[in-house]
Amino acid sequence: MPLSRIKPQMESSQLRLDSSAASTDVNDRVLLNGVDSSSTGDGYAVILEDATANAFDGGPFILSEAPISVANPAFRVGLSASQNLSHSTYTKLNYTFVQYDVGGYYDNTTNYRYQPLIAGYYQFNAAQLENSNLDVYDFILAFYKNGVSALQSRLRISVPGVTNEDVYASVINLNDVIHMNGTTDYLEVYMRSTSEDGSGTMVAYGNQETTNNTSFSGSLISRTS
Amino acid sequence: MTGYYTTLGQLVTKIKKVHSSLSDDDLNNPEIIVLQNNSDGRGDYIAKWKHPTLAKPTQSQLDAV
Numbered sequence: 001m002p003l004s005r006i007k008p009q010m011e012s013s014q015l016r017l018d019s020s021a022a023s024t025d026v027n028d029r030v031l032l033n034g035v036d037s038s039s040t041g042d043g044y045a046v047i048l049e050d051a052t053a054n055a056f057d058g059g060p061f062i063l064s065e066a067p068i069s070v071a072n073p074a075f076r077v078g079l080s081a082s083q084n085l086s087h088s089t090y091t092k093l094n095y096t097f098v099q100y101d102v103g104g105y106y107d108n109t110t111n112y113r114y115q116p117l118i119a120g121y122y123q124f125n126a127a128q129l130e131n132s133n134l135d136v137y138d139f140i141l142a143f144y145k146n147g148v149s150a151l152q153s154r155l156r157i158s159v160p161g162v163t164n165e166d167v168y169a170s171v172i173n174l175n176d177v178i179h180m181n182g183t184t185d186y187l188e189v190y191m192r193s194t195s196e197d198g199s200g201t202m203v204a205y206g207n208q209e210t211t212n213n214t215s216f217s218g219s220l221i222s223r224t225s
Numbered sequence: 226m227t228g229y230y231t232t233l234g235q236l237v238t239k240i241k242k243v244h245s246s247l248s249d250d251d252l253n254n255p256e257i258i259v260l261q262n263n264s265d266g267r268g269d270y271i272a273k274w275k276h277p278t279l280a281k282p283t284q285s286q287l288d289a290v
Contacts, residue, residue, distance in 0.1 A: 084233060085233070085262070086233045086234045086235075086236065086237060086260070086262060086269050087233075087234050087237050088237055088252060088253055089236070089237060089260040089261060089262050089269050090259060090260065090261045090262070090272070091261070091262040091264060092262065092263050092264040092265075093264075094264050111265075112264065138253050140255070147263075149255070152255070190261075192255075194249070194253050198241070199234055199237070199238060200234065201233050201234065
């Protein structure tokens, strides 16, 4: 029915939810119920009830809480300063500098992880400069999803008979499309550097003024709920 | 489970002392050995040890070197 024909029949509060919450309301998007005089449904404009006739929380819509207005989250963070790592040890990079974070899902103070509250497929990217001037011959950057390695990028040089190989000042990149469930899934970036010397303090370069050498970024490309 | 080491490089140094025959290729192969630090203040630890011949160092072995 055209809205022009509906509008004359609508008075204030005529578009309202059935507060009786009967199970027959399941899957009703908008329920017009002229006999419902209850005001308990006020505040909900469009609602999808679940099987127990409760407000449906899912995807970007959490109707039991204040609404989330962000439909397309995106973020880019970097190392504010260089981070020291143990030799040949996968170490989480603590990105504290936030260039932007639409949606506010990156934790740059405690866990240093991206945990979006919208389920879907996300494009993630990371780039990191190796800054250990210690004959580094093996350099790894990795995505860890929920604490487990999900993808690694590796730069390794090992030439027989040659010593003092060094990938110092090299930048490697890491890219993937990863599904996040919108509740518990989180993504982190780990780095590992290995020196020919077999020891020493390794360095992940970081500088808040020049994040072109250190970044972790991502954005939602396809929502699944 | 072996413990955590907060001093940079301490764990890998101890592992090399316990297993002097451990090659760099094995140590640096993430399919065999993974040393990890979650940057949570607890330090380095052995997250994975699947060496075909050398046993994972025990805490007492690591403490002794």
